[in-house]
Amino acid sequence: xxxxxxxxxxxxxxxxxxxxxxxxxxxxxxxxxxxxxxxxxxxxxxxxxxxxxxxxxxxxxxxxxxxxxxxxxxxxxxxxxxxxxxxxxxxxxxxxxxxxxxxxxxxxxxxxxxxxxxxxxxxxxxxxxxxxxxxxxxxxxxxxxxxxxxxxxxxxxxxxxxxxxxxxxxxxxxxxxxxxxxxxxxxxxxxxxxxxxxxxxxxxxxxxxxxxxxxxxx
Numbered sequence: 001x002x003x004x005x006x007x008x009x010x011x012x013x014x015x016x017x018x019x020x021x022x023x024x025x026x027x028x029x030x031x032x033x034x035x036x037x038x039x040x041x042x043x044x045x046x047x048x049x050x051x052x053x054x055x056x057x058x059x060x061x062x063x064x065x066x067x068x069x070x071x072x073x074x075x076x077x078x079x080x081x082x083x084x085x086x087x088x089x090x091x092x093x094x095x096x097x098x099x100x101x102x103x104x105x106x107x108x109x110x111x112x113x114x115x116x117x118x119x120x121x122x123x124x125x126x127x128x129x130x131x132x133x134x135x136x137x138x139x140x141x142x143x144x145x146x147x148x149x150x151x152x153x154x155x156x157x158x159x160x161x162x163x164x165x166x167x168x169x170x171x172x173x174x175x176x177x178x179x180x181x182x183x184x185x186x187x188x189x190x191x192x193x194x195x196x197x198x199x200x201x202x203x204x205x206x207x208x209x210x211x212x213x214x215x216x217x218x
Contacts, residue, residue: 058193059116108186115177126166
């Protein structure tokens with residue numbers, strides 16, 4: 001009985017440790033996997049190019065494509081408006097209803113622009129916090145007042161907390177965007193592309209973090 005009790009206590013302690021340190025462990029394992037992955041792609045230029053392509057913000061790609069065709073669309077819209085102006089004057093009721101519906105509904109490009117701005121702000125915020133964390137870690141390492149093990153443990157925790165915070169903000173934003181697209185009658189496939197972009201962006205920043213850290217370990 002005593003042995004079983006000790007075993008149960010041991011399992012409880014181990015489980016509690018895993019739960020408490022879940023994000024820290026997850027962050028640490030992702031760094032290890034990326035470290036191995038980084039070595040694999042060093043000699044594979046094609047894979048590197050694919051990774052760079054994944055780091056293209058899909059929202060910005062849409063906005064750029066809109067800019068290239070905007071002039072032609074405006075010309076067509078003006079022509080259509082002039083051809084139908086006389087007819088619209090005779091159906092004032094229908095026109096007023098159409099205007100109300102149009103004003104209450106955001107265009108797809110308006111939604112894309114709005115969330116692109118928010119996403120870019122979040123990206124800048126994350127990068128600023130990460131860079132500050134790296135600089136702080138380098139300074140502490142240079143002082144040599146804390147052992148390398150304790151220092152690594154400290155910044156694994158801080159890095160995991162930063163990722164957790166950023167994930168929460170990002171996925172909340174993604175859900176809000178998806179709901180707004182649905183509410184305005186648009187397809188939500190773009191949100192999957194944004195998610196893939198976010199995951200790829202995090203991987204790239206972690207690889208950069210590993211490369212910076214390795215310089216100090218050599």
